[in-house]
Amino acid sequence: MNARRQACAACYPRSTLPARHHAKDMETTEAANAPQPDGDADDAPASRDRSGIQSIEVGSHLLVALTRAMRAMALGDLARAAGMHPSKAHRYLVSLQRVGAVSQDPLTGRYELGPFALRLGLASLNRREAITLARPLLGGLRDQTGHTIGIAVWSDRGPTVVHWEKAGGAPGVNLRIGDVIPMLNSATGRLFGAYLPIEQTLPLVERELHERAADDLPGLPRSLTDYYRLCEEIRTEGASWVSGSLLPGVSALSLPVFGMRGQLALVLIALNLHPLFHAQRGGELEATLRAFVTRLSTLLQTPPPARTKASGRREKPAR
Numbered sequence: 001m002n003a004r005r006q007a008c009a010a011c012y013p014r015s016t017l018p019a020r021h022h023a024k025d026m027e028t029t030e031a032a033n034a035p036q037p038d039g040d041a042d043d044a045p046a047s048r049d050r051s052g053i054q055s056i057e058v059g060s061h062l063l064v065a066l067t068r069a070m071r072a073m074a075l076g077d078l079a080r081a082a083g084m085h086p087s088k089a090h091r092y093l094v095s096l097q098r099v100g101a102v103s104q105d106p107l108t109g110r111y112e113l114g115p116f117a118l119r120l121g122l123a124s125l126n127r128r129e130a131i132t133l134a135r136p137l138l139g140g141l142r143d144q145t146g147h148t149i150g151i152a153v154w155s156d157r158g159p160t161v162v163h164w165e166k167a168g169g170a171p172g173v174n175l176r177i178g179d180v181i182p183m184l185n186s187a188t189g190r191l192f193g194a195y196l197p198i199e200q201t202l203p204l205v206e207r208e209l210h211e212r213a214a215d216d217l218p219g220l221p222r223s224l225t226d227y228y229r230l231c232e233e234i235r236t237e238g239a240s241w242v243s244g245s246l247l248p249g250v251s252a253l254s255l256p257v258f259g260m261r262g263q264l265a266l267v268l269i270a271l272n273l274h275p276l277f278h279a280q281r282g283g284e285l286e287a288t289l290r291a292f293v294t295r296l297s298t299l300l301q302t303p304p305p306a307r308t309k310a311s312g313r314r315e316k317p318a319r
Helices: 002-011 019-033 054-069 075-082 086-098 115-125 129-145 187-195 198-211 224-237 284-301
Strands: 102-104 111-113 148-155 158-165 240-243 250-258 264-273
Touching: 054 075, 054 086, 054 102, 054 111, 075 086, 086 102, 129 148, 129 158, 129 264, 129 284, 148 187, 158 187, 187 198, 187 224, 187 240, 187 250, 187 264, 198 224, 250 284, 264 284
Parallel strands: none
Antiparallel strands: 102 111, 148 158, 148 264, 240 250, 250 264
């Protein structure tokens, strides 16, 4: 049979080989012989034992760079961060824009993560067990307290809002799903800073300290020493309060929800316009919220019931 195939290959030029031979040959050599956009080293196949679409891997470098930058970037800066030439980066960005993974500001020309990237990230976050358990319960808590209730989790960009149940009569409460909450002047950001490992939060805290050096918000930490002193107070109280420092005229209270091994799983947020929000320490609202997070933490820390073996029947051994 092999001799017959060799004779067949010798009789037919490459372009006129029967389709079944040509297709099989293309299938095994496509990854190795695919044309490279610029001949860059990073376009070479990364592995000989597993084929893939190399252009997707190269384009992902731009998405990683945008995620790490935390802000919109000029083409030259983005290309350098992704380790590629600007002309090559531009070609990839055109395609990423077409699928919504990247967007470009028409005035500044800077690039940012697009709507599809946001939906993709939120879809991943929403699959977390803590969010799945918490979301159906938030509407009842909103009705019980009369305040807007939300949850936030930690993402690569920082504290990220993943669900809101908005109370009526609170037009000033205008956070959106997917919003990234600051570390220094929000109850939620401070709570994450209090309970997460320092290596996760330090880059964001240092950046905000630099950017907000001239801000005159009340209670805003001015140094790492001030910030971590505040975090120690939050750990002592087990909750974080702010009033007017994140949204004008809006007060908020955030509490931690813990999952397996006692790790912070998410943060519960309650907020409302200041005249309507009575969240004094030790008050009724705090007691209600603490009871809720205790219940949710217990649900997350309870292992699922063990699966029982089917009785009365035994599987036949495989032959």
